[in-house]
Amino acid sequence: MTTNEEIRKSLNKLRIIGSDPEFKRNSRALILSYQPEKAAPFRLPFLRFAGAFVILILTIAVLTFELTPTPVLSSSFNPDYLQNEIETLTVSVQIEEVEYRKEANQTIASALNEVENTSVKHLNDSRLRDEAASINLNDSTNPEIDALLETVIF
Amino acid sequence: MNKEERDLVEKARGGESEAFGALYDKHFDSIYRFIFLKTGSKADAEDLSHQVFLSAWQKIESYKFQGFPFSSWLYKIALNAVIDHWRTRKPNVSIELVKDDFLSELPDFHDKVDQKFELKLVKNAIAKLEPDQQNVIIMKFVDELTNKEIADVLGKSEGAVRVIQHRALRQLKKLIGEEKKS
Numbered sequence: 001m002t003t004n005e006e007i008r009k010s011l012n013k014l015r016i017i018g019s020d021p022e023f024k025r026n027s028r029a030l031i032l033s034y035q036p037e038k039a040a041p042f043r044l045p046f047l048r049f050a051g052a053f054v055i056l057i058l059t060i061a062v063l064t065f066e067l068t069p070t071p072v073l074s075s076s077f078n079p080d081y082l083q084n085e086i087e088t089l090t091v092s093v094q095i096e097e098v099e100y101r102k103e104a105n106q107t108i109a110s111a112l113n114e115v116e117n118t119s120v121k122h123l124n125d126s127r128l129r130d131e132a133a134s135i136n137l138n139d140s141t142n143p144e145i146d147a148l149l150e151t152v153i154f
Numbered sequence: 155m156n157k158e159e160r161d162l163v164e165k166a167r168g169g170e171s172e173a174f175g176a177l178y179d180k181h182f183d184s185i186y187r188f189i190f191l192k193t194g195s196k197a198d199a200e201d202l203s204h205q206v207f208l209s210a211w212q213k214i215e216s217y218k219f220q221g222f223p224f225s226s227w228l229y230k231i232a233l234n235a236v237i238d239h240w241r242t243r244k245p246n247v248s249i250e251l252v253k254d255d256f257l258s259e260l261p262d263f264h265d266k267v268d269q270k271f272e273l274k275l276v277k278n279a280i281a282k283l284e285p286d287q288q289n290v291i292i293m294k295f296v297d298e299l300t301n302k303e304i305a306d307v308l309g310k311s312e313g314a315v316r317v318i319q320h321r322a323l324r325q326l327k328k329l330i331g332e333e334k335k336s
Contacts, residue, residue, distance in 0.1 A: 008295055010276045013273055014277070015187070017190060018186065019183065027207070028182075031178065032174065034212060036212050
């Protein structure tokens with residue numbers, strides 16, 4: 001029966017195994033004739049990490065810009081908003097113009113009423129004439145005014 | 155790693171070829187033996203051990219001292235070389251050739267035929283062990299590495315190495331007994 005100790009001794013005897021001396025000599029000379037590889041100035045793992053970090057920062061910056069629009073910029077370039085603005089503007093202009101014309105018509109109507117009313121003696125005829133001259137008789141915006149004017153003129 | 159070896163390694167890392175030459179002289183035989191006992195072929199052992207030291211010399215700047223001998227690093231390279239060798243090549247060496255190679259490696263014991271025969275038995279038994287058991291047996295009892303060094307080479311704990319060693323010896327005893335009977 002082989003004991004552990006006997007096995008260990010046999011195993012230890014295997015240390016006599018060795019390579020051919022000539023081969024060992026030639027192998028050594030050949031290996032030492034090569035130049036070892038030089039390490040990169042910056043460690044590759046560090047470069048990899050730094051590069052990955054830069055890409056991550058850039059990605060976050062781009063996503064932040066895309067997903068978080070600024071109010072001024074977006075409202076300026078939002079076509080729907082622009083359309084609403086324009087429509088609102090047009091309506092505002094139209095309403096203001098109507099208000100103006102309404103006021104103007106009232107003023108003119110008042111003036112013409114005064115002129116028509118012969119019972120009241122106007123003190124400044126030249127002023128009335130100037131006013132009449134400034135009125136655009138071809139403006140057919142208000143038919144009531146047209147009728148009054150015909151009364152006055154004719 | 156003792157101071158002398160550490161100095162040699164530092165010089166070799168600095169590009170001094172003769173410093174690496176000294177390391178080569180110190181460790182080549184054990185690496186060669188390890189590979190020979192794993193592959194059973196003299197030609198493969200020569201080829202692979204040459205590759206191991208060439209690779210170590212070319213990558214010496216990447217070597218970092220981590221509290222283990224320089225030989226631990228060489229054994230790791232050797233282990234990977236043998237694994238790659240078996241992956242890329244079919245083991246086409248016959249048992250007879252293995253025996254002849256093995257016997258030719260031994261010194262000429264004119265009057266110790268029994269000893270040669272005994273060593274042949276042990277060698278054949280080692281070849282039949284599982285890879286981890288082979289590694290532990292060769293490094294522990296042939297090359298006399300410590301359990302700590304073996305654990306570092308194999309990437310295992312010292313406890314695991316002791317367990318593998320115990321099982322390997324038991325198996326080896328069984329295989330040698332069977333070899334003797336046959």
